[in-house]
Amino acid sequence: xxxxxxxxDIVSLCKxxxxxxxxxxxxxxxxxxxxxxxxxxxxxxxxxxxxxxxVVRMRDDVVGLDCxxxxxxxxxxxxxxxxxxxxxxxxxxxxxxxTRVDHLAEHADEHTEHVPIETSxxxxxxxxxxxxxxxxxxxxxxxxxxxxxxFETEMGANADDTMTLxxxxxTAQGIFANFRNVMxxxxxxxxxxxxxxxKSFRNEVTTKAFIFRTREFEQAELEFFCAPGxxxxxxxxxxxxxxxxxxxxxxxxxxxRFRDHDPDELAHYAxxxxxxxxxxxxxxxxxxxLEGIANRTDFDLRQHQxxxxxxxxxxxxxxxxxxxxxxxxxxEYFKGPLSYFDEQEKKRYVPYVIEPSAGVDRSTLAFLVDxxxxxxxxxxxxxxxxxxxxxxxxKAAVFPLVKKDGMPEIATKIATDLKGSFSCFYDxxxxxxxxxxxxxxxxxxxxxxxxxxxxxDNVVTVRERDSMQQEKVNVDxxxxxxxxxxxx
Ligand code: GAP
Numbered sequence: 001x002x003x004x005x006x007x008x009d010i011v012s013l014c015k016x017x018x019x020x021x022x023x024x025x026x027x028x029x030x031x032x033x034x035x036x037x038x039x040x041x042x043x044x045x046x047x048x049x050x051x052x053x054x055v056v057r058m059r060d061d062v063v064g065l066d067c068x069x070x071x072x073x074x075x076x077x078x079x080x081x082x083x084x085x086x087x088x089x090x091x092x093x094x095x096x097x098x099t100r101v102d103h104l105a106e107h108a109d110e111h112t113e114h115v116p117i118e119t120s121x122x123x124x125x126x127x128x129x130x131x132x133x134x135x136x137x138x139x140x141x142x143x144x145x146x147x148x149x150x151f152e153t154e155m156g157a158n159a160d161d162t163m164t165l166x167x168x169x170x171t172a173q174g175i176f177a178n179f180r181n182v183m184x185x186x187x188x189x190x191x192x193x194x195x196x197x198x199k200s201f202r203n204e205v206t207t208k209a210f211i212f213r214t215r216e217f218e219q220a221e222l223e224f225f226c227a228p229g230x231x232x233x234x235x236x237x238x239x240x241x242x243x244x245x246x247x248x249x250x251x252x253x254x255x256x257r258f259r260d261h262d263p264d265e266l267a268h269y270a271x272x273x274x275x276x277x278x279x280x281x282x283x284x285x286x287x288x289x290l291e292g293i294a295n296r297t298d299f300d301l302r303q304h305q306x307x308x309x310x311x312x313x314x315x316x317x318x319x320x321x322x323x324x325x326x327x328x329x330x331x332e333y334f335k336g337p338l339s340y341f342d343e344q345e346k347k348r349y350v351p352y353v354i355e356p357s358a359g360v361d362r363s364t365l366a367f368l369v370d371x372x373x374x375x376x377x378x379x380x381x382x383x384x385x386x387x388x389x390x391x392x393x394x395k396a397a398v399f400p401l402v403k404k405d406g407m408p409e410i411a412t413k414i415a416t417d418l419k420g421s422f423s424c425f426y427d428x429x430x431x432x433x434x435x436x437x438x439x440x441x442x443x444x445x446x447x448x449x450x451x452x453x454x455x456x457d458n459v460v461t462v463r464e465r466d467s468m469q470q471e472k473v474n475v476d477x478x479x480x481x482x483x484x485x486x487x488x
Pocket of ligand 1: 221
């Protein structure tokens with residue numbers, strides 16, 4: 001029976017074993033920014049690759065994309081982020097700390113995602129009775145105000161031709177902006193999807209709980225384009241697919257659930273939205289968003305068609321986004337540049353979009369929490385990460401029992417041979433039991449030990465991480481043995 005991990009256990013293991021470090025730690029750290037160490041970078045890459053394999057490579061109806069982080073500023077005007085991507089905040093007059101107004105509401109949970117400003121307004125009454133979460137002063141809050149969440153930067157080397165740009169707050173808009181390019185350069189036909197993974201940036205007001213919410217993070221997003229009228233069926237399809245992806249990769253189904261958005265949580269353009277929630281070991285209710293799946297209708301493509309019509313205004317206004325208003329929508333929008341001609345139906349329309357949007361870092365945290373276990377073995381505690389083999393940073397470790405009598409040479413040869421196919425670790429230092437424990441803590445599924453007999457019989461001992469069962473395998477069979485067991 002797996003132990004329920006506490007966040008502190010995870011943070012401590014991550015630092016001790018080189019999964020995740022605080023960013024810029026030698027300078028005292030940079031709040032809410034984290035670096036992935038040698039084991040962490042492999043784990044996160046495996047999470048990203050497992051998503052890509054499932055969402056892109058194994059399907060005939062999804063293609064991939066990798067967009068730049070910096071995009072034309074009008075992208076963010078069209079998407080609504082430039083004007084609306086903000087949290088309603090209030091500032092404590094005593095300690096100057098900013099707090100999200102929705103986090104001050106009764107039964108609020110400081111880990112919840114953004115809510116529309118209009119919804120937060122409902123929580124902005126009675127601030128005079130509220131306590132500052134930082135300094136505990138009561139009734140010291142300022143008038144609520146919108147706090148913009150996009151990071152700004154400048155592009156251009158000359159002072160008079162610099163332009164304000166934004167670090168993208170989601171990868172999704174790069175997909176919409178390339179919808180036409182992908183259509184024109186490939187043979188995709190609706191229904192089809194475009195997927196992308198990559199960094200996003202949000203100047204979050206509250207960042208707590210390790211890598212759960214950070215200001216720089218990685219997303220894995222799919223925009224699945226479909227004909228209006230088929231959207232509800234694709235929404236159900238992707239709900240099922242995404243839930244299954246988590247459980248297929250080791251998340252226990254009792255720790256995963258769907259939560260439909262309430263009507264006041266829904267963005268005005270969304271027809272439906274559901275969160276895949278994971279039972280994280282923090283927060284008042286434990287259940288927190290892992291991934292959002294939304295039916296975004298034809299909103300985004302229609303908005304970008306409006307943005308494309310606004311480009312001249314933008315130039316005429318000195319490329320100043322604050323002076324530009326989006327042009328009205330063309331009444332014949334369904335024939336616009338981001339529309340699709342359905343040859344079978346002989347009909348032109350702007351496609352609807354189903355968007356499963358996951359966080360790579362947040363999923364990595366969920367996989368770490370779910371895999372964490374402590375158990376007593378022979379009177380001693382053993383820490384083990386029971387990762388799914390596809391996610392394990394190291395697939396196999398190879399040890400010579402002792403550092404002599406030809407054992408290191410055989411073990412090195414086995415490790416070198418395996419490295420061509422799996423991430424493999426060679427270790428000859430310390431007692432064998434301690435070497436096993438180190439690999440348990442790293443989540444390595446198999447340890448291979450070369451002993452004195454191997455020199456004569458060419459047989460090694462293979463120990464499985466979870467059961468700790470050992471079996472004898474001929475050196476010539478090791479690769480096929482691991483391939484079968486790891487299913488890679
Ligand atoms: N395109 C839709 C979109 O971006 P979202 O719910 O804001 O939707 C999707 O984000 C996912 O991205 C979240 O479910 C979460 O996994 C991840 N995410 C969002 N903000 C994050 C943050 N500040 N830190 C870490 N992950 C974040």
